[in-house]
Amino acid sequence: MMRRKSFENLECPIARSLERVGEWWSILILRDALLGSTRFEQFQKNLDIAPNILTRRLTALVESGMLEKRRYSERPPRDEYVLTEQGKDFRPVLWALLAWGNRHFAPDGASLVIVDAETGAIAEPVMVDATSLRRIEAPAFRTAPGPGASDAFRARHAKRAALRAEVAAALLSDA
CATH class of the missing domain: 1.10.10.10 (Winged helix-like DNA-binding domain superfamily/Winged helix DNA-binding domain)
Known part of the structure; x- marks a missing residue:
């Protein structure tokens, strides 16, 4: 094996x-x-x-x-x-998978939904920033190295960020 x-x-x-x-x-x-x-x-x-x-x-x-x-x-x-x-603490991850699966892989409609325990209303999970309460979506949010990141990890992330910026600039110049 x-x-x-x-x-x-x-x-x-x-x-x-x-x-x-x-x-x-x-x-x-x-x-x-x-x-x-x-x-x-x-x-x-x-x-x-x-x-x-x-x-x-x-x-x-x-x-x-x-x-x-x-x-x-x-x-x-x-x-x-x-x-x-x-x-x-894994529950929100499962709920995000559930919502994503319902959005993209439920041709006959959702077989399982998340509901408000008090009202029974269907809930649509979204990820929000706990401080600003804004939805975490690109391009308003992006990843960045955290305080525990090594120098090598920071360098890899910076290289990827530079490549993304380069691609975005090229797309804008073609438009």
């Missing part, structure tokens, strides 16, 4: 996140955990996943800090998998 590349030590937060949840079974397990599943049998039944794959994915999610393994029966020994705060 060929081992995939690890993204764990890369500086990019997207790559680091994918290291933890970038495998589709992991995302679906987290979805089901956020919907209340905690036991191996529940995950297996809901996902129709092979037991060996489920075991590997649950172990990886526990090791990455998304789930916590808790013993609920000594005889026979049985464990449940409970979301950690880190795992619960």
